[in-house]
Amino acid sequence: MNTFLRSLTTTQQIGALFLVVFGVLSLVTLWAFLRNLREVPDGDADAAATRKAAARRFRGLLQTSWAMATVFWVGWALGDTAATVLFALVAFFALREFITLSPTRRGDHRSLVLAFFVVLPLQFVLVGTRHFDLFTVFIPVYVFLALPVVSALANDPQRFLERSAKLQWGIMVCVYGMSHVPALLLLDFPGQEPGRGAFLVFYLVLVVQTCMVVQHLLGRRFPHLPVAPQVSQSFQWASWLAGVAVGGLVGGVLSFITPFKPGQALGMALLACVAGSLGHLVMKALKRDRGITSWGMQGQSVTGAGGLLDRVDALCFAAPVFFHSVRWYFGL
Amino acid sequence: MLAKLMGFFLLGLVRVLTGSQARWYGCPPKAEQRIYFANHQSHADLVMIWAALPEELRSITRPIAARDYWTKTPFRQWITTAVFNAIYVERQATPPAAPGDAPASAAAESSGAPPGGPEPATAPPIPPSPEALRAALPEGDPLAPLVRALESGDSIILFPEGTRGHGDDPQPFKSGLFRLAQMFPQVVLVPAWINNVQRVIPKGEVVPVPILCSVTFGAPIELAPGEERRPFLDRARRAVMALREV
Numbered sequence: 299m300n301t302f303l304r305s306l307t308t309t310q311q312i313g314a315l316f317l318v319v320f321g322v323l324s325l326v327t328l329w330a331f332l333r334n335l336r337e338v339p340d341g342d343a344d345a346a347a348t349r350k351a352a353a354r355r356f357r358g359l360l361q362t363s364w365a366m367a368t369v370f371w372v373g374w375a376l377g378d379t380a381a382t383v384l385f386a387l388v389a390f391f392a393l394r395e396f397i398t399l400s401p402t403r404r405g406d407h408r409s410l411v412l413a414f415f416v417v418l419p420l421q422f423v424l425v426g427t428r429h430f431d432l433f434t435v436f437i438p439v440y441v442f443l444a445l446p447v448v449s450a451l452a453n454d455p456q457r458f459l460e461r462s463a464k465l466q467w468g469i470m471v472c473v474y475g476m477s478h479v480p481a482l483l484l485l486d487f488p489g490q491e492p493g494r495g496a497f498l499v500f501y502l503v504l505v506v507q508t509c510m511v512v513q514h515l516l517g518r519r520f521p522h523l524p525v526a527p528q529v530s531q532s533f534q535w536a537s538w539l540a541g542v543a544v545g546g547l548v549g550g551v552l553s554f555i556t557p558f559k560p561g562q563a564l565g566m567a568l569l570a571c572v573a574g575s576l577g578h579l580v581m582k583a584l585k586r587d588r589g590i591t592s593w594g595m596q597g598q599s600v601t602g603a604g605g606l607l608d609r610v611d612a613l614c615f616a617a618p619v620f621f622h623s624v625r626w627y628f629g630l
Numbered sequence: 631m632l633a634k635l636m637g638f639f640l641l642g643l644v645r646v647l648t649g650s651q652a653r654w655y656g657c658p659p660k661a662e663q664r665i666y667f668a669n670h671q672s673h674a675d676l677v678m679i680w681a682a683l684p685e686e687l688r689s690i691t692r693p694i695a696a697r698d699y700w701t702k703t704p705f706r707q708w709i710t711t712a713v714f715n716a717i718y719v720e721r722q723a724t725p726p727a728a729p730g731d732a733p734a735s736a737a738a739e740s741s742g743a744p745p746g747g748p749e750p751a752t753a754p755p756i757p758p759s760p761e762a763l764r765a766a767l768p769e770g771d772p773l774a775p776l777v778r779a780l781e782s783g784d785s786i787i788l789f790p791e792g793t794r795g796h797g798d799d800p801q802p803f804k805s806g807l808f809r810l811a812q813m814f815p816q817v818v819l820v821p822a823w824i825n826n827v828q829r830v831i832p833k834g835e836v837v838p839v840p841i842l843c844s845v846t847f848g849a850p851i852e853l854a855p856g857e858e859r860r861p862f863l864d865r866a867r868r869a870v871m872a873l874r875e876v
Contacts, residue, residue, distance in 0.1 A: 390840070394649075398842040404832045410839040 312496050315555075316371050323364055330360060362609060374496055379426060382480040386422040392607045392614075393418065393472035395593040400464040405454030409445045413469055417441050421477050428484055434622070437474045442466065471581070472607070475614030478621040485621075485630065487557040497555040498624075502570055505549040506616045509571035510578065513541030529583045538575060545571035562627070569623055570616040577615020581607070633712035640713065644681040648830055648843035652682035655876050656849025657820060659684050663785055665814075666691070666847070667807055668822040669800040669870055670789035673699065674838070678827050679787055680714055682845040692779055693787040696721045717775045717786065721793070763813045773806055780814050790866065794833070800870060803863040811853040811862070821848040821866065823873035846873040 373381035397410065424433035446462045482502060483495040516537035524531050549567020553560040585591065593605030644650045668679055676693050683691055695716040701707045710716040767774060779786055790803035811819060826843040851869050853862055
């Protein structure tokens with residue numbers, strides 16, 4: 299099995315990876331479908347309603363997973379440029395959600411235009427053309443100054459720091475964080491054939507998502523005292539540690555698809571999990587500050603599905619940390 | 631053909647920028663004759679509510695556009711006639727007729743009269759029939775094109791504030807809605823709240839910013855028998871404002 303996989307070209311290997319992902323998704327969908335057919339005993343209405351809500355949530359999650367996997371697949375099939383454009387679109391929609399829920403004033407209009415239509419495309423162009431040195435400092439250094447200047451020129455000092463801070467945060471999380479995912483895709487390791495970046499992205503996404511899911515499930519199953527109940531009712535040290543540990547282990551086991559040795563893979567995965575899960579907690583605090591439970595249509599969406607940003611926020615925090623530590627450690 | 635393409639393009643643009651989510655709370659989207667009345671904060675309101683309606687309703691619903699703004703350039707005029715199939719109304723209404731001139735002209739103040747116009751206080755003691763009211767409408771009345779559209783069976787989108795508001799709350803409603811409700815008792819009056827559009831493109835800006843917006847449609851209201859103008863308009867305004875919290 300292993301020798302067979304190694305004999306394949308990189309493209310064939312990535313194709314096989316997608317085959318596995320789609321296979322797993324099909325199995326889960328089939329299982330959900332069969333479970334739906336099962337006769338349910340006539341219980342009280344309350345239990346039925348809870349079950350129904352849980353089933354709907356699960357269906358939503360499944361739909362998102364299918365959509366994400368398909369989008370990743372299309373992005374990979376169309377090449378690096380298409381993948382970069384794809385992540386730029388994700389960043390665009392995430393930033394749209396963030397800005398919608400951060401009240402801005404009329405004076406911010408020009409800086410918002412700058413953020414959406416200049417900074418965001420430019421950042422992804424820098425990624426796509428592999429200007430990695432400029433791309434890592436473009437937003438924290440240059441845009442950091444440019445946006446408040448535009449806001450200041452609008453001649454509105456009211457709550458200026460607050461407004462600038464919100465815009466800076468939105469750009470850092472949604473644009474800067476998200477742009478590191480396609481950057482991973484384009485990162486070439488010495489001694490490796492090019493084009494294996496897709497594995498690195500898959501590795502990061504899988505590890506971080508595993509950590510989040512394990513943390514969520516364990517927190518549900520064995521409720522402890524929440525560490526910061528005002529911010530998150532579900533965040534607790536025990537389940538957090540367990541989630542990070544499981545995510546790290548999965549990363550260590552998956553070292554064969556990365557350029558890392560098992561020990562290095564474990565370390566990188568742990569780092570990504572810590573960054574992702576704590577970033578998710580920070581985003582929860584931001585949501586609480588705005589008095590909402592999810593990004594999305596003012597937190598009151600009809601479908602019950604959360605916003606895009608709820609799904610990608612852990613990735614947005616994990617990707618930059620992962621990217622920079624990989625580059626630093628391997629001296630790329 | 632060109633108009634259709636432009637329609638697709640605008641629809642795509644509005645969806646990318648605002649999400650243009652329609653939330654039907656008080657009534658389902660249904661192909662009955664309706665008057666949608668909404669708050670007005672930006673010229674983009676027109677595009678917004680047009681994009682939020684489902685395809686089938688969009689073709690039978692005509693928005694009201696202020697003639698002075700939307701016919702200023704040939705492009706604006708083309709877009710409102712060919713794409714939106716809009717009805718133009720004059721915002722500079724003909725000077726209001728003297729009170730007591732004719733029953734129908736008791737509220738001759740148009741839906742688009744400048745704010746602070748005279749508010750005739752007397753209502754006719756015996757409400758005349760809708761047909762009589764329609765017949766009594768003078769040719770030059772700003773409401774005449776709306777009446778013609780409703781008579782031909784179209785639904786319309788109305789902004790009863792007349793002009794764009796600046797504050798958080800909508801301005802008091804003009805009487806056009808009341809008169810149309812009198813003239814067309816069978817048409818369903820649906821309140822709508824358009825959220826966030828003023829942030830997308832504030833007055834005086836050219837480039838829009840992507841911000842999620844939504845249009846909330848509420849439960850229809852009816853003109854009660856014998857209900858006076860001001861109480862009805864206030865009730866309609868409250869019905870629109872109540873949708874902000876839904």
